[in-house]
Amino acid sequence: MENLQTPFMVALLVAYVLAFLFYFITFIYEKVAFKNTAKLFTVLAFVLNTGLLVIRGLLISGLPLRNLFEFGLFFVWAITLVFIFIEFKFDLSVSALFVLPIVILLLLFLVNLDVTVRPAMPALRSKWLVIHVLTAVLAYGAFAMSFALSVMYLVKDWLGGENSPNRLASKMPRLELLDELSYKVIFVGMPALTIMLVTGAVWAEYSWGRYWSWDPKETWALVTWFVYSAYLHIRLRGWKGKKAAILSIVGFLAVIFTFLGVSYLLPGIHSYA
Amino acid sequence: MIKFLSSIQLAITLIGAMVLASVFATLFPDVEIFGAFWFRGLLLLFCLNLLMCTVKSLPGILHRIKKLPSSVNEERAKTLNFSGPEDVEKLMDYLKAKGYKLKTSSSEGQQNILAQKGILNLIAPQLLHLSLILVLIGGFLTSFGVEDQVTCFVGERADVPASVASGMVIEVNDFQTIYDADGAIDNWITNLNIYVNDEKTASGTTKVNAPLKHQGVSFYQKSYGYYHLIELTGVQPGTYDVPDKKIFSLENKTFNIGYSEEGAVVSFFEGHNLTETVVLKDGDKIDFPNDTVLTYIELNPFTVLGVKKDPGTPVVMTGFLLMTIASFLFWTGRYREVAISLTEGKASLIVYCKIKAVRDEVMEEISERMKVK
CATH class of the missing domain: 2.60.320 (mini-chromosome maintenance (MCM) complex, domain 2)
Structure with a gap:
């Protein structure tokens, strides 16, 4: 079954690229058939992603959440889940042009990782792992979507806003809706990020005897939490739109640095993640 | 001063400063940041800010929770037509079905309805603030805690460092490496007796992810050889x-x-x-x-156990529990209320919610139900 992983990864990548291409063609030609094909490829990619997670889960006899590759797979899965929800509920197919590139880039990174199944170290054999990493996945998926919506906001604003003659701007939802949706998605992701931090700290207390070690991964997760806290608070002061969008983008950059940057540049006790 | 300490501007400034300090600390790990006096000062100020902000907002929240139905200001309200009691019944059924809790009152031919939903969400930010204060207090208490380690061969005894617990001795009965069905290491387990002033007071096992606790001292499986x-x-x-x-x-x-x-x-x-x-x-x-x-x-074989006495951990864990509860409360949906005054065939209606989109949506749904003319 281990040999199935690579073909699944390739099929997954192809499905996401095709989904992106069909969304792009939909943007140009505005044909319902293209849009439906794009949706079909997105759902197919999501099913393949789920299938690969199931295969991985069977190989390790548990939830595949123990290393960078497995977390990355779940991350992509969560982004797609949030995207599918938003796309079907609000008919925001143009958002695919901003979300799917993130997914494809992440997959291109994951394809190069070692997929060999190795036994988990004793510290990772804990019930806290499941809730800690699943909430991280949910939060990061929501923040990726919010990032895409914020980029859309800034692009539309830069192109002239609601009355812009630009084709891309006219295809995008109203600025107010983009801003509101980005806020709502962060509002879902932020409690998940909080639970991720809490469960990680409780687990660390049981495992390492210290609930907080200022390890780079912990610290950057806290930095991410601070940035999104600032986002939620500045909205109370009426800072919406452009300023909020910029902060949302900064928040997602912190997410990416926590996920990848810390793992490669700032080694610590989270060396496996 | 109180206004400054409870302000969102201060909160955002402090958050910004802590972000910068944290980023700097991870990029330059040799520079002591988190133990520095000024960083602790930031945390103290943050704690005060959270406390003042919470205290300041409590009366408003209590007011909303205890609020009773009253006459709606017609100038600010949207007016809907209604034909009689059946329309009122329909509106109330609709609000109930949507999960609103209704309070009603009537006076001088006017019926007032107050429908509220998401009260738990209303208290979530304050609960989160309080939990953060607890965590910060716990963190401060942790700085008075001590941790060390004790190495002991199987069948022998070793003193727990006096800085952690004076007069405490451990006796290691057994140390085992446990393997799973695939032959991979599952855990390391130390079986030990604990003596306090030469009297055996406890025995048990400690392993990775499951420390042994006795008389405020925690024993962690750290290493072995x-x-x-x-x-x-x-x-x-x-x-x-x-x-x-x-x-x-x-x-x-x-x-x-x-x-x-x-x-x-x-x-x-x-x-x-x-x-x-x-x-x-x-x-x-x-x-x-x-x-x-x-x-x-x-x-x-010998085992190496981490030993720790930390007065802050229970406080921090309580804070974490409240933080988790607050996080779930955030997911219960935004607080919203609908105030309605019914009189002489018309209904005056005001919807309150911090999110404009929600306000518009609720107003639209009710208008649709009551078929506004």
């Missing part, structure tokens, strides 16, 4: 306790002894190349040149 008790006859006779995998030369033969599940593995080398391995059980012998004989007597 093996020594091998061997006897030599011949050129260098005697009994030796040799560390696991340490390289020795004996009669021109280079070797080490390593622990394995099957027994002690003696590995012979020529230069860096492994030439031969022999598995020894207790009492087994290996012959060396010049009538030298190595007899394997027994494995001598």
Whole structure:
């Protein structure tokens, strides 16, 4: 079954690229058939992603959440889940042009990782792992979507806003809706990020005897939490739109640095993640 | 001063400062940031800010929770037509079905309805603030805690450092490496007795992810190791306790002894190349040149336990529990309320919610239901 992983990864990548291409063609030609094909490829990619997670889960006899590759797979899965929800509920197919590139880039990174199944170290054999990493996945998926919506906001604003003659701007939802949706998605992701931090700290207390070690991964997760806290608070002061969008983008950059940057540049006790 | 301490501007400034400090600390790990006086000052100010902000907003929240239905200001309200009691019934059923809690009152021919939903969400930010304060207080108390480690061979006793607990001694009964069905290491377990002032007060096991706690002291499985008790006859006779995998030369033969599940593995080398391995059980012998004989007597495992006494941990854990509850409360949906005054065939309606989109949506749904003319 281990040999199935690579073909699944390739099929997954192809499905996401095709989904992106069909969304792009939909943007140009505005044909319902293209849009439906794009949706079909997105759902197919999501099913393949789920299938690969199931295969991985069977190989390790548990939830595949123990290393960078497995977390990355779940991350992509969560982004797609949030995207599918938003796309079907609000008919925001143009958002695919901003979300799917993130997914494809992440997959291109994951394809190069070692997929060999190795036994988990004793510290990772804990019930806290499941809730800690699943909430991280949910939060990061929501923040990726919010990032895409914020980029859309800034692009539309830069192109002239609601009355812009630009084709891309006219295809995008109203600025107010983009801003509101980005806020709502962060509002879902932020409690998940909080639970991720809490469960990680409780687990660390049981495992390492210290609930907080200022390890780079912990610290950057806290930095991410601070940035999104600032986002939620500045909205109370009426800072919406452009300023909020910029902060949302900064928040997602912190997410990416926590996920990848810390793992490669700032080694610590989270060396496996 | 109170206004400044409870302000969102201060909160955002402090958050920004902590972000910058944290980023700097991870990029330059040799510079002490988190233990620095000024960083602790930031945390203290943050704690005060959270407290003042919470205290300031509590009356408003209590007012909303205790709020009673009253006459709606018609100038700010949207007016809907309604034909009679059946329309009122319909509206109230609709609001109930949507999960609103209704309060009603009537006076001078006017009926007032107050429908509220998401009260738990209303208290979530304050609960989160309080939980953060608890965590910060707990963190401060943790700075008065002590942690150390104790190393002990199986079958022997060792003092717990007096800085952690005076008069406390551990006796290690057993140390085991546990393997899963696939042969991979599942855990390391130490079985021990605890003595306080020479009196046995507890016994139990500690393993990774499951520390043992006794009299406020936590015991964590930190590390372990093996020594091998061997006897030599011949050129260098005697009994030796040799560390696991340490390289020795004996009669021109280079070797080490390593622990394995099957027994002690003696590995012979020529230069860096492994030439031969022999598995020894207790009492087994290996012959060396010049009538030298190595007899394997027994494995001598030791365990290393982290020991900690921290008055802050229970406070921090309470904070974490409240933080988790607050997080779930955030997911219960935004607080919203609908205030309605019904009089002489018309309904005056005001929807309150911090999110404009929600306000518009609720107003639209109710208008649709009541068929606004």
